[in-house]
Amino acid sequence: MIQKLPAKKMVITGDYAAAYGALLCDVDVVAAYPITPQTLIVEEFSNFVNDGITDAEFIMVESEHSAMSACIAAQAAGARTYTATASQGLALMHEMLFIASALRLPIVMPVVNRTVAAPIGIWCEHNDSMPQRDTGWIQMSCEDNQEVLDMIIMAYKIGEHKDVLLPVMPCLDAFILSHTVEPVDAPSSDEVAEFIGKYKPHAVLDPDNPMAIGTFTPPEYIQELRYQTHVAMEKAKNVIKEVTKEFASKFGRDYHGLIEEYRCDDAEVVLITVGTVTGTAREVVDDLRQKGKKVGLIKLRFYRPFPAEEIRKIAENVDAIGVYDRAISYGSGGPLFIETRHALYGLDVPVLNFLAGLGGRDVVTGDVEKMYEILLKAKEKKPEKEIYWIGTRGVSI
Amino acid sequence: MYEIRFHGRGGQGGRMAAEAYALAAFLEGNYAVSFPFFGAERRGAPVRAFTRVDDKKIRIKTQVYQPDYVVVLDETLIETEDVLEGLKENGMVIINTAKKPEEVRLSKPVRCATVDATSIALEILGRPITNTAILGAIAKATGKVSIESIEKAIIEKFGARLGKEAGEKNAKAARVAYEQTLVGVAQGGKAFIPRKKWLPDVNEMPIGGAIGTMQTEAGLVGIGSFIENKTGDWRTFMPIIDKEKCIGCKLCWFYCPEGCISMQDGKADVNYDYCKGCGICANECPVKAIEMKREVRA
Numbered sequence: 001m002i003q004k005l006p007a008k009k010m011v012i013t014g015d016y017a018a019a020y021g022a023l024l025c026d027v028d029v030v031a032a033y034p035i036t037p038q039t040l041i042v043e044e045f046s047n048f049v050n051d052g053i054t055d056a057e058f059i060m061v062e063s064e065h066s067a068m069s070a071c072i073a074a075q076a077a078g079a080r081t082y083t084a085t086a087s088q089g090l091a092l093m094h095e096m097l098f099i100a101s102a103l104r105l106p107i108v109m110p111v112v113n114r115t116v117a118a119p120i121g122i123w124c125e126h127n128d129s130m131p132q133r134d135t136g137w138i139q140m141s142c143e144d145n146q147e148v149l150d151m152i153i154m155a156y157k158i159g160e161h162k163d164v165l166l167p168v169m170p171c172l173d174a175f176i177l178s179h180t181v182e183p184v185d186a187p188s189s190d191e192v193a194e195f196i197g198k199y200k201p202h203a204v205l206d207p208d209n210p211m212a213i214g215t216f217t218p219p220e221y222i223q224e225l226r227y228q229t230h231v232a233m234e235k236a237k238n239v240i241k242e243v244t245k246e247f248a249s250k251f252g253r254d255y256h257g258l259i260e261e262y263r264c265d266d267a268e269v270v271l272i273t274v275g276t277v278t279g280t281a282r283e284v285v286d287d288l289r290q291k292g293k294k295v296g297l298i299k300l301r302f303y304r305p306f307p308a309e310e311i312r313k314i315a316e317n318v319d320a321i322g323v324y325d326r327a328i329s330y331g332s333g334g335p336l337f338i339e340t341r342h343a344l345y346g347l348d349v350p351v352l353n354f355l356a357g358l359g360g361r362d363v364v365t366g367d368v369e370k371m372y373e374i375l376l377k378a379k380e381k382k383p384e385k386e387i388y389w390i391g392t393r394g395v396s397i
Numbered sequence: 398m399y400e401i402r403f404h405g406r407g408g409q410g411g412r413m414a415a416e417a418y419a420l421a422a423f424l425e426g427n428y429a430v431s432f433p434f435f436g437a438e439r440r441g442a443p444v445r446a447f448t449r450v451d452d453k454k455i456r457i458k459t460q461v462y463q464p465d466y467v468v469v470l471d472e473t474l475i476e477t478e479d480v481l482e483g484l485k486e487n488g489m490v491i492i493n494t495a496k497k498p499e500e501v502r503l504s505k506p507v508r509c510a511t512v513d514a515t516s517i518a519l520e521i522l523g524r525p526i527t528n529t530a531i532l533g534a535i536a537k538a539t540g541k542v543s544i545e546s547i548e549k550a551i552i553e554k555f556g557a558r559l560g561k562e563a564g565e566k567n568a569k570a571a572r573v574a575y576e577q578t579l580v581g582v583a584q585g586g587k588a589f590i591p592r593k594k595w596l597p598d599v600n601e602m603p604i605g606g607a608i609g610t611m612q613t614e615a616g617l618v619g620i621g622s623f624i625e626n627k628t629g630d631w632r633t634f635m636p637i638i639d640k641e642k643c644i645g646c647k648l649c650w651f652y653c654p655e656g657c658i659s660m661q662d663g664k665a666d667v668n669y670d671y672c673k674g675c676g677i678c679a680n681e682c683p684v685k686a687i688e689m690k691r692e693v694r695a
Contacts, residue, residue: 203607
């Protein structure tokens with residue numbers, strides 16, 4: 001239970017927004033293990049507990065692996081749970097992520113995207129969350145702190161939906177959001193409670209009604225369970241669209257479902273962006289539009305489930321598509337690039353990959369302009385290569 | 398290519414038999430593969446292993462569904478399941494039993510070889526481990542490998558694990574079994590009620606595999622289903638407790654992995670509905686009040 005919280009405008013960090021979002025959702029159990037740049041999230045939440053704003057169980061665990069284990073156990077006992085992590089911490093959690101999704105436990109866990117060592121860095125890179133692609137978690141990226149808070153709220157509603165029952169991982173870029181303050185509108189706790197409703201688990205561990213979950217299961221059964229989870233992830237697409245629509249009508253902020261199109265209507269070339277680069281890219285698009293260039297932007301919100309149909313629909317009407325990635329799958333390409341090309345199979349449109357901002361390097365407007373420049377050239381003449389390492393010393397583009 | 402399916406119980410060494418047979422075939426210049434199918438078994442559970450032999454590389458990686466030969470290491474298995482399932486026409490079954498082939502009753506009349514591998518093993522090895530003796534019977538019944546190759550394979554495989562002397566003893570068990578194996582035709586006509594299996598489709602499968610107690614067409618599944626799934630028929634040796642000798646120390650109760658020993662009037666008592674006959678109780682009893690006796694079934 002939480003105290004009644006009025007709607008208010010705050011100037012807060014992305015980490016605070018993530019913690020406050022969980023507070024508004026009246027979570028029952030929070031497992032906490034610190035890692036920069038996530039630490040503030042669980043620290044802020046511990047303050048809420050300390051101040052008596054919530055009576056949530058705050059469990060300090062000895063590792064991220066234990067944090068996810070604690071959430072899994074609590075969620076299986078019927079609690080609404082929450083934790084947060086980043087980078088190496090997420091990597092350590094990896095094996096437990098599969099368990100959370102396969103047991104169909106809609107845990108919500110923000111991930112503050114931080115580079116995974118080596119070498120050690122604390123800044124933004126997506127090579128922590130993207131390798132979690134196949135763990136069965138819904139995964140999405142935020143553009144600003146408002147979206148972080150709103151997404152935590154929507155994450156519970158999406159994950160707990162009876163057709164979905166999957167854990168959700170909202171991602172926010174290290175420092176660029178996590179430690180940056182900006183104005184955020186927070187709804188009241190009553191409004192949030194009404195919006196997300198009560199958590200209705202599909203099965204609860206209860207000594208009075210014994211139940212076995214995650215037990216030894218022979219090959220006769222596991223394939224059907226895998227299919228169920230796949231179908232749930234597919235169904236999540238519609239649920240995400242419905243929930244964002246409902247959120248927009250209730251709170252006045254529209255996130256447009258799986259992707260947001262920005263000035264794509266008559267665009268000749270379109271760039272797909274993820275995370276905070278989206279905001280910078282909007283500026284570049286406006287600037288180029290003013291100069292008469294027909295350029296557009298797709299803000300990719302969800303990596304899983306992947307909005308293949310939505311992207312394909314736009315791609316059918318453009319001359320070139322670019323995909324921005326802040327992670328690299330060595331020997332292939334950026335994860336979003338690989339995914340996008342798969343979605344566009346059979347379409348005769350050049351798909352180019354732009355890698356920038358790895359290890360937390362700032363992605364500046366000039367970098368994004370370069371991406372559009374290459375795309376506009378690709379519209380005229382078939383490009384010689386597909387993958388461009390923007391701003392990498394000694395690598396020509 | 399020919400294929401063999403081994404039926405045994407967990408702990409009887411069916412897998413080792415299947416592997417040693419493959420090695421024997423290999424020693425004669427063949428290509429051979431052998432593999433077990435592991436379930437959730439423990440000692441005593443019905444288990445299967447497979448061997449394939451060919452004169453060229455074997456590429457197929459599936460389990461064996463239409464074997465040329467079926468080998469049964471444990472006679473009790475022919476009572477509870479149709480070991481002939483999928484056996485090729487003109488196929489043959491090789492059974493560890495004291496009976497003559499003509500006295501064995503199966504679902505169909507088939508070519509059948511029998512050998513009392515348990516008695517041979519008890520006599521030569523001092524333990525009822527039949528997986529080497531049965532190899533001698535396979536050599537005799539099928540004529541596909543020589544008994545010399547079987548002996549070589551046993552010495553190589555079992556000797557490496559158990560020492561030279563044990564390897565040679567096991568080879569001797571195979572040789573004796575080879576000499577005693579009878580070949581004939583088994584009787585048919587035994588009816589088996591196929592065991593139903595709960596195979597829910599994706600819509601019937603509980604979400605996330607979370608399961609309480611469920612009544613299905615195949616009986617109870619999930620929590621508490623062992624009320625119906627009794628494991629007493631896994632037993633080949635049964636513990637007999639001498640109540641006079643029992644001092645009520647509870648060591649057997651403590652060590653029983655199945656929790657099927659209880660104390661009645663201060664003395665140990667076995668629940669034979671569930672006892673799998675592993676013999677741990679007899680091993681642990683400080684006053685030797687528990688004797689493992691060969692199971693006799695009607």
